[in-house]
Amino acid sequence: MFIAADTAKADLIAEIAGGIIVIGVIVFLIWLRKRSRTMEKNQAEMTQPETVHAYVAALNKREVLGKREYFVHFFTDDGREIRLSVTRPAYKALKKTELCFDDPRRVTHTRQSGMLTYQGIDLISFENDPE
Numbered sequence: 001m002f003i004a005a006d007t008a009k010a011d012l013i014a015e016i017a018g019g020i021i022v023i024g025v026i027v028f029l030i031w032l033r034k035r036s037r038t039m040e041k042n043q044a045e046m047t048q049p050e051t052v053h054a055y056v057a058a059l060n061k062r063e064v065l066g067k068r069e070y071f072v073h074f075f076t077d078d079g080r081e082i083r084l085s086v087t088r089p090a091y092k093a094l095k096k097t098e099l100c101f102d103d104p105r106r107v108t109h110t111r112q113s114g115m116l117t118y119q120g121i122d123l124i125s126f127e128n129d130p131e
Contacts, residue, residue, distance in 0.1 A: 014081045017091055022044070028043070030043075036083065039081065040121055046049060048119070049118065049119040050117070050118060050119070051115055052078075052082075052117075053076065053077050053116070054076045054082065054113065054116040055074065055075055055114075056072060056073075056074060056111065057074060057095060058073040059073075059091060059095055060072075061105065070086050070087065070088055071086065072084050072086050072091065072123065073083055074116055082116070082118065083121070084123040090123060094126065097122050112128055113128070114127045114129045115129075
């Protein structure tokens with residue numbers, strides 16, 4: 001009798017915890033989408049190109065209605081995040097990173113950094129730092 005009651009309580013707690021996790025994930029995704037749209041809106045209002053020193057933080061692609069879009073996230077030296085729309089060739093060029101074999105026990109990707117020129121949400125140029 002007591003085992004059945006304990007099992008029912010455990011099942012109820014598991015369902016509540018699962019529901020809280022699902023709601024948390026949904027809220028987080030909504031917040032992330034809103035943040036992304038706000039950043040894009042602020043960047044789209046730029047009228048003059050800006051050149052800053054930045055590094056490639058992430059590469060994303062998404063498909064909407066059969067059309068694939070490519071994005072690159074940059075972080076500037078002053079801590080700003082810049083998300084730019086790029087063409088497929090530019091995406092592939094930025095996707096190529098060199099491997100660093102300085103420590104034989106650990107192989108890492110070298111972070112691409114350089115001078116970024118952009119206007120709004122469009123990448124104008126990215127020149128890697130000389131080695």
